[in-house]
Amino acid sequence: GQNIDQPTEMTATEGAIVQINCTYQTSGFNGLFWYQQHAGEAPTFLSYNVLDGLEEKGRFSSFLSRSKGYSYLLLKELQMKDSASYLCAVRDVSSGNTGKLIFGQGTTLQVKP
């Protein structure tokens, strides 16, 4: 089966660093995505990991360990505009399909002054 877990809510302070964890179980893993979604808006792509290790993109970094079924999204120098939901999604290529994204329930991050 497929299962993706991430915390429901997190709170952090402006200027700080926050780490959002995601664990997953899937039979046909082919990459892990992080999306950001502001209230009432569509999800927007943040990062993609298919190999183990850290991918850095400005203030955002994402890490993957395939053997542990684990990823995290690291946000540095938090800004108020980073208050949003962060969605962890795993690309599943089992059943011979071209790859569908399975999403976790999302982590709502609130950044406080």
Next chain:
Amino acid sequence: DVKVTQSSRYLVKRTGEKVFLECVQDMDHENMFWYRQDPGLGLRLIYFSYDVKMKEKGDIPEGYSVSREKKERFSLILESASTNQTSMYLCASSLGAGYTFGSGTRLTVV
């Protein structure tokens, strides 16, 4: 930039109505997807399509059908709308790994 356009931002329909949600993408993507998003449940895949006239069931296809007559357009159909189909519906398209989402349709069934 890839653009995925959903025809309506907000819809209110009555129970039992047949409802069409339209999605159009402008980048010749092979794959298109319909999700619904509910508080506490995240995004759940309803149907997807990887080619014209091809469709596959996602995790929650019951009560829905889809149509893909042209590559750029993927329609979600609620055969007989029910109140438990009140939700945010998100369309997405992809060529390879990355997905681009439309802005969503918030459907309320009364």
